[in-house]
Amino acid sequence: MTNAINLENVTKIYKGGKKPAVSDFSLSINEGEFFCLVGPSGCGKSTILKLIADLEKPTSGKIVKNGRVAMAFQSAGLFPWLTVKENIEFGMKMENVSKNEIKIRTSKYMALVELSEFAHKYPRELSGGQRQRVGLARALAVEPEILLLDEPFSALDPLTTEELHKCVLKIWEETHKTILMVSHLLEEAYLLSDRIGVMRSGKLIKVFEVNDKRPREETHKSFSKLMRQIKKEFSPTS
Amino acid sequence: MAVKHYHHHYRFSYITSLRRHFTLLLLVVATIVFISIIIIKSLFPESVFDVKQISIIDIVIATINTLIRLTIAYFAALLISVPLALGITKNQTLEKILLPMFDILQSIPVLAFFPIIVIAFVKANFLEGAAIFIIIIAMIGSLVFSMIGGLKTIPEDITNSAKVYGATGLKRLWYVTLPSIFPYIVTGSLLAWSESWSIIIVAEALHTYIPNGLPSDDLFGLGSLLVDSFSQGQNSVFITSLSTLIIVITLFNYFVWQKLLHVAERFRFD
Numbered sequence A: 001m002t003n004a005i006n007l008e009n010v011t012k013i014y015k016g017g018k019k020p021a022v023s024d025f026s027l028s029i030n031e032g033e034f035f036c037l038v039g040p041s042g043c044g045k046s047t048i049l050k051l052i053a054d055l056e057k058p059t060s061g062k063i064v065k066n067g068r069v070a071m072a073f074q075s076a077g078l079f080p081w082l083t084v085k086e087n088i089e090f091g092m093k094m095e096n097v098s099k100n101e102i103k104i105r106t107s108k109y110m111a112l113v114e115l116s117e118f119a120h121k122y123p124r125e126l127s128g129g130q131r132q133r134v135g136l137a138r139a140l141a142v143e144p145e146i147l148l149l150d151e152p153f154s155a156l157d158p159l160t161t162e163e164l165h166k167c168v169l170k171i172w173e174e175t176h177k178t179i180l181m182v183s184h185l186l187e188e189a190y191l192l193s194d195r196i197g198v199m200r201s202g203k204l205i206k207v208f209e210v211n212d213k214r215p216r217e218e219t220h221k222s223f224s225k226l227m228r229q230i231k232k233e234f235s236p237t238s
Numbered sequence B: 001m002a003v004k005h006y007h008h009h010y011r012f013s014y015i016t017s018l019r020r021h022f023t024l025l026l027l028v029v030a031t032i033v034f035i036s037i038i039i040i041k042s043l044f045p046e047s048v049f050d051v052k053q054i055s056i057i058d059i060v061i062a063t064i065n066t067l068i069r070l071t072i073a074y075f076a077a078l079l080i081s082v083p084l085a086l087g088i089t090k091n092q093t094l095e096k097i098l099l100p101m102f103d104i105l106q107s108i109p110v111l112a113f114f115p116i117i118v119i120a121f122v123k124a125n126f127l128e129g130a131a132i133f134i135i136i137i138a139m140i141g142s143l144v145f146s147m148i149g150g151l152k153t154i155p156e157d158i159t160n161s162a163k164v165y166g167a168t169g170l171k172r173l174w175y176v177t178l179p180s181i182f183p184y185i186v187t188g189s190l191l192a193w194s195e196s197w198s199i200i201i202v203a204e205a206l207h208t209y210i211p212n213g214l215p216s217d218d219l220f221g222l223g224s225l226l227v228d229s230f231s232q233g234q235n236s237v238f239i240t241s242l243s244t245l246i247i248v249i250t251l252f253n254y255f256v257w258q259k260l261l262h263v264a265e266r267f268r269f270d
Helices: A045-052 A084-094 A099-112 A128-141 A158-175 A186-192 A221-234 B014-043 B056-090 B092-107 B110-123 B127-152 B156-164 B169-180 B182-204 B222-231 B235-267
Strands: A003-012 A022-030 A034-038 A060-065 A069-072 A146-150 A178-183 A195-200 A203-209
Touching: A003 A045, A003 A178, A022 A045, A022 A178, A022 A203, A034 A045, A034 A186, A045 A060, A045 A146, A045 A178, A069 A128, A069 B156, A084 A099, A084 A128, A084 B169, A099 A128, A099 A158, A128 A158, A158 A178, A158 A186, A178 A186, A186 A195, A186 A221, A195 A221, A203 A221, B014 B235, B056 B092, B056 B127, B056 B169, B056 B182, B056 B222, B056 B235, B092 B127, B110 B127, B110 B182, B127 B169, B127 B182, B156 B169, B169 B182, B182 B222, B182 B235, B222 B235
Parallel strands: A034 A178, A034 A195, A069 A146, A146 A178
Antiparallel strands: A003 A022, A003 A060, A195 A203
């Protein structure tokens, strides 16, 4: 299987930072895989995404991406002066995609995230969950091979989060994109991903495979076992 | 009836708001005219108020001239302020040099520089330039500081979205940066125009700054009309000019700034 993303001994030290945000990080993510990075706040998860998205440059190490990258952000990162439709069109306009193609893709992805009827609404008129859907549609509209999700559900209520989990899985199953998601919720990582990478203090501690068939339930017996294993890795004494 | 919001809340209808503004405007103008007449009469009992001295055409031309001057200066100030604010925010060295410089310059009245500026423009035989130049200087401070405030508060996810989706260079400036700071540009512009209305009175009445200058050296506009009519004892012209100035500023506030402040709400981050 081909690698969609390959990180080799990546280290990132921010200007003025004493400790590296990411230290000697190596990971390969397969094409079409749903990978989730988990870890406590400040462990360097989001920095990994920023490095892959070229928002930051690594201090050392090598990052190879096999395809175009798009990203959905924690706060959705929507432009408040643009409507839902215009926000989705944004990336395509920047890439000078033809008007006709923009129209086709916008309708397609608005329908995929079930927001067609909100096309002319502004972000402040939407709920948190709807904003995240727009963020996802905007990312998908540029037709990337790799989709990065930076804790997109962290500020949402449990019911909306559950709804969005279904939406993301539907997108993943329909588009076969490589997804790298960052989360601090182990349950979320279990429900969605093929593999879970555990991070602590800028380092990748261990990678766990999730073999249960989707849709998954937290009541599944392998869930508690996996959680115990992952939590053990979080412990500073491990 | 269409309900219109100002700032955050719609409190009353547009027509009611318009009616209230105009009633208030008439009251303010009437009060100022009344007080001005009383003051002039008590200081100069022999003064006359001859309505025949008033030329509506002159008042209209003076108003247009003043508005053209202010508009040219405003757009020039805006063009200078955008790269300045961007430079100060992006470049730390520039920030360290220019910000304290602006702070010092802001505390010095802009008119203190005016005599030197006028002399320089007299030498170049371009008096109009002196007035516009001083208004530009008066406007830049408010615009630059407001824009810097706006640039520093753009959320990280917005700048990251712009980068991830390929908005770079001029595209980024036009589609992301300028809209992001639009509310701050409006606030800065409002302050800049307020400042410039007080400067215009001096900026147009140039003759006091020109060696051996005469009132005929002044730039024709509402500001110079105010100064010259008063000094020549044309009290009715003075009061009409003053009333026109108040009316123009109020209309500008109502039809330009209130509308822009309302539009700017759409550009604000939550």
